[in-house]
Amino acid sequence: LIDRIQDRYGKTVFKQDERGCEGCNAAEWKNQSEPELVDNSEQVLDPMTAYQITSMMEGVVQRGTGATIAELGRHIAGKTGTTNDEKDAWFIGYTPNLVVGLYMGYDTPKGLGKGATGGGLAAPIFKDFMRVALDGTPNIDFQVPEGMKLIAINRKTGMKAAEGEAGTIIEAFKPGTGPADSYWVIGMGADGSNGAGGALSPQATQAIQDGGGGLY
Template sequence: AGKTGTTNDAKDVWFVGFSPDLAVGVYMGFDKPKSLGNSATAGQYAAPIFRDFMMQALKDKPATPFRVPAGIKLIRVDPRTGMRAGGEGGILEAFKPGTAPPDSYSVIGAAGDGSGGALSVAPAGGRSVGSGTGGLY
């Protein structure tokens, strides 16, 4: 997992990434700022250095899944609404105790009877996911 970054005018590029047991940052730029090139991007320059380093650093290490800290719940949510996703759709998000989206919620103006009242909604099949993610969180 990781994130790229590029400054204005491509004067600096970086990539910061990690595995469950190792975090690495790669920075490229000049001491006296000047462009690395018109089309320079972190994905083009810094990310390959990160990839090559991690391949060497982890080549003799067993695959290690990302560990979920105690108390954290992994819940599928709808990326458009942030509410629990029904069924297998949505994206997996991590929540601290007491911060997960509710099991049901009200939609104002959705009562369907013309009153403008609220309709209580519960997503179909919403559930916490604690395993079976293959180490990808």
């Protein structure tokens, strides 16, 4: 998570990137080929899993608690955060090329005010910063891993949307997975069937009919 640490004079005392670059410090150019960096970094997460998380975090910006950031018209993913008693507010957001973390709070923890949230306080500051930081740069989309399926779903039910259906969102699914086409609830059948071809036991039927009205 830490890329580099510098002292107060700008001297690098720690650098995460340990890639070697043979030929990078050539004294002069004699039509030699460009040097190549050997990437020896460790892969810590499956690319499809990483993209699914990014897709979810894009939803935070597009239609969630960070929706104000969508005004930038950029491909940005991120997450708001608010601690108990409204003592801290966060927004951590990123584009394919830039990650920014923003925190608001007091050195000695105390409330920021009634109703204070990461979406209400931190996200607007993040938006103002990114407007300047991204000015003049291309609006690059997040790269979708090969084999990932992007499927429209009904945002209310979470089920696969019909063609032309309104109120849909696009979600990312790994191969072999996908949204449901239908659903059933135990005891929903008029004849006591559980929807999967078998009748419920008398004990289960009684528990559904006489229970507290929910699952605990």
